[in-house]
Amino acid sequence: xxxxQLDERIVRALAEDARRxxxxxxxxxxxxxxxxxxxxxxxxxxGAITGFTVRVDPAVLGWxxxxxxxxxxxxxxxxxxxxxxxxxxPEVVSASTVTGDADAVVQVFAADMRHFERVLERIAGxxxxxxxxxxxxxxxxxxxxxxxxxx
Numbered sequence: 001x002x003x004x005q006l007d008e009r010i011v012r013a014l015a016e017d018a019r020r021x022x023x024x025x026x027x028x029x030x031x032x033x034x035x036x037x038x039x040x041x042x043x044x045x046x047g048a049i050t051g052f053t054v055r056v057d058p059a060v061l062g063w064x065x066x067x068x069x070x071x072x073x074x075x076x077x078x079x080x081x082x083x084x085x086x087x088x089x090p091e092v093v094s095a096s097t098v099t100g101d102a103d104a105v106v107q108v109f110a111a112d113m114r115h116f117e118r119v120l121e122r123i124a125g126x127x128x129x130x131x132x133x134x135x136x137x138x139x140x141x142x143x144x145x146x147x148x149x150x151x
Contacts, residue, residue, distance in 0.1 A: 001048055006031070010039055011049065015145060018052040055145060063091075063109035065116045066137040069123060070102035077103065077128040085126045091119045102133070 003011060006029060013025045022033040022040070029036070043049045058066070073082065079097050082104050086095045094107040106123065110116035116136070124132045 001046055003043075003048060007039055007043060007048070010036060011043065014040070014049070014052075018054075058109045062111050065110045065112055066140070067108050067110070067116055067120075068135050068137070069106040069108060069120060070133040071104040071106060071123070071129055072101070072131045072133075073103040073128050074130050079104075081128050085128060086123070089119060089123065091115075 009029045010025055013020060013028060022036040025031075026033045026036045031039075040049065058064070071082070082095065082097070086092045086106060089108075091108045091110050092106055093109055095104055097104050108116060108119055110119055120132065120134055123129060
């Protein structure tokens with residue numbers, strides 16, 4: 001499914017602030033509030049919009065340490081095996097298979113360095129993991145939450 005320009009503008013507006021009213025979005029894109037609602041409902045039905053959420057600063061929840069773990073897996077480890085194994089860790093906020101030497105990259109939030117180290121050791125001990133390499137985030141520079149590339 002490919003969005004047309006109008007639907008893309010609506011999705012972009014919702015991605016920036018999902019609490020915006022349909023009237024406010026409609027004023028921005030040139031539609032009535034009911035027309036925006038109909039489009040949003042259609043986009044949800046078609047699976048283009050998968051949900052609405054809130055973004056919370058991890059630090060206010062006590063997660064002050066962020067890092068990335070490159071995972072190098074044993075031969076014949078499927079992406080589903082990786083997903084299933086990592087889904088048990090509440091500290092894992094994203095994980096993706098990647099090109100290059102590593103098989104997957106995992107983003108982790110932890111309370112502190114010791115917590116990050118414990119999570120890293122547990123992940124490294126998973127039966128499908130051959131080895132890991134990790135880096136810690138000093139300062140996040142750019143984080144985009146909107147839909148698609150900048151307009």
